[in-house]
Amino acid sequence: MPISKNFTSILSNDCEINFLQCYPNGYLKYTDLCNLLQLTAGHHAELGGISFTDMQQYHQAWVLSKMRVEIHQLPQWRDVITVKTWINSLENSRSVRCLEMYLGETKIVGCETFWAVINTKLRKPEALALPHAHFEKYPERATEQSFSRIQLPELPDVLETYTVKLSDLDVVNHANNVKYLEWCLDHCDTEALLQQKLKAFEMNFMRELSLGDTAVIGKHDDTFVITHKDKACFALQLEWH
Secondary structure (H helix, E strand, O other), X not given: OOOOOOOOOOEEEEEEOOHHHEOOOOEEOHHHHHHHHHHHHHXXXXXXXXXXXXXXXXXXXXXXXXXXXXXOOOOEOOOEEEEEXXXXXXXXXXXXXEEEEEEOOEEEEEEEEEEEEEEOOOOEEOOOOOOOOOOOOOOOOOOOOOOOOOOOOOOOEEEEEEEOOHHHEXXXXXXXXXXXXXXXXXXXXXXHHHOOOEEEEEEEEOOOOOOOOEEEEEEEOOEEEEEEOOEEEEEEEEEEO
C-alpha cells in the first residue's frame, strides 16, 4: 500500500475503552492494554507503508522481541484514551518503537518495544526490504527504564502445561505475544491485579510457539518462563507496588 496522505512520523490515536476489554472491576485488562499499544503501532506502520501486508511482498513481517510497560494508572470502561507512538530507531532488521497512553493530558502508561524483521518463509531475521526514510526517528523515550534481557530462573516451579490452540494464533501463524502474558497473569494473585498493584512488566520473546506445541509455564519469585522442548520461548518479569 502507498504511504497514506494522513501519515505523520508521530501518531496519536484516540479510542474509547469498552466493557469487553475490562476486568470485573471496570479497569482495563493488562492484556488489552498491550493489544491497544500494538494495534496503534500496527496502524502507524500501515499509514507509513511498512505494514504486514506491505512487507508480505517480500515475505517479511515484524515480530516483537522485547517489551517494557510502565503503568501509572489504568483507564476504566468508557474512558477515552489517546495512544501516541513514534519510532526511536530503525536499522537493518531491528527497530525500537515508543508508545505512551494518555487520559486527557495525563500520561498513564509508557511503553518501549523492540521489533525484528523476519522472513516468514525462512523464519529468519533479515533487513527490512521497504523504504523507511520518511519515518523521522526521535530520541525521546517513553519509559523510565529501557527494556533488558531477563535473567531466566534456573529451577522454576512448573505451574501448567498448556497446548497452543487455534485461538492463540495470529496472522504470522504463531502464538500472539499477548497470549504469553495472558497465560502467565492467570497464575498471579487475582486481588493484586484487580487492585492495580502491578506497576511495570517486561517481556522477552525468544522462540515461536505454533499450533499444537506444548508450552510449559514456570515461575520463580516474580519471573515467569515459558519453555517448549526444554528451550525458553518467553520470559516475563513483574514489578509490584
